[in-house]
Every structure is written in C-alpha cells, then in structure tokens.
Amino acid sequence: MNYWLFKSEPDEFSFDDLKKRKKKTEPWNGVRNYQARNYMRDGMKVGDLGLFYHSNTAVPGIAGLVKVSKAAYPDPTQFDSESDYFDPKSLPNDPRWLMVEVTWEADFPSFVSLEELKGDPRLAEMLILRRGNRLSITPVESRHFERICALGGCLG
DNA sequence: GCCAACGTTGGC
C-alpha cells in the first residue's frame, strides 16, 4: 500500500464537500502537472490511502483521510472546451491528463495544521514541507503517514 | 537545447 497527499483549496473543494458527495466519492480532475500525473498513473492503486490537505486558506493543514477508489483513467475535462481544465493540445486518441477517484475514508478528530506539521521533527523530511513545493499530489512515507494519523487522533 | 519571460502556486 502506498500513501499520498492530495492538495485542495477548501474554497473550491473541501474535505467536507467530499463527505457530502454521492458515495462520498469525487473524480480528482484538473491535475495539469506531469509529475503529479505520473504519480497517479504509475504509483496509485485502488485502496491506497491519502491525506486530504487544505491549501491556500487561512489555516492550511490536513483535514482527514481519503482512499483511492478508482485507478488512473483519462480526465474528460481536458477535452471540454467549456472547462477551466481544457487542454487544446491533448488529443482524444492520446490523452495527456489522467485522474483517479477518491472516496472519503475517515475524519481526523483534530485538524492537523501546517504549523503543527512544521513543528514536528519527525516530519521534517516530508515533501510538502520542502521549500517551494507546489505539487498538488505527493507521495507520503508510511512513517510520516502514521505520525500524522497519530497527531490527528485517527486509527487509534 | 538554452534560457528569459511569463503565469501560477500558496504561505504569510
């Protein structure tokens, strides 16, 4: 099993929004970065767990847990000229962008703020904490994942 | 294939 971090701006789509979705599931569309796409394509398997991170908001941090419920497949928004995510250079017979689907898995009894993540020496090497990191999807080491779950009061 | 210019991200 692999672990991941999914960034989302809560003003656009929050962890609570996910919980309110039908089947608590949402296609993770709109990823337009090759490295993030490759993580989805090459690394993500159904059943992998993810940390749902709120970015670009007053108190950034991790709101809860999601599970990858569908493996990578072509993101239809790349072919939709009405969509913000439309990519005229992507061809239907050779799609450039992929997405997975994520499903709500568990709330964190306590939100784990970015400040808290930064303050924990055990998490110092996390990709998300590296300067200038802007990837919307990053892999998470199991030791980091477990530590963050403990901070959030999840999974015993 | 270099690299300057540009647009975006995201914490603060």
Added chain:
DNA sequence: GCCAACGTTGGC
C-alpha cells in the same frame, strides 16, 4: 495583496 519559488513556453 505580496512575493518567492517553480513549471512552462517559445524565440533563437
């Protein structure tokens, strides 16, 4: 709203 950091673009 500022701005540092980064990815992408496109002229050469």
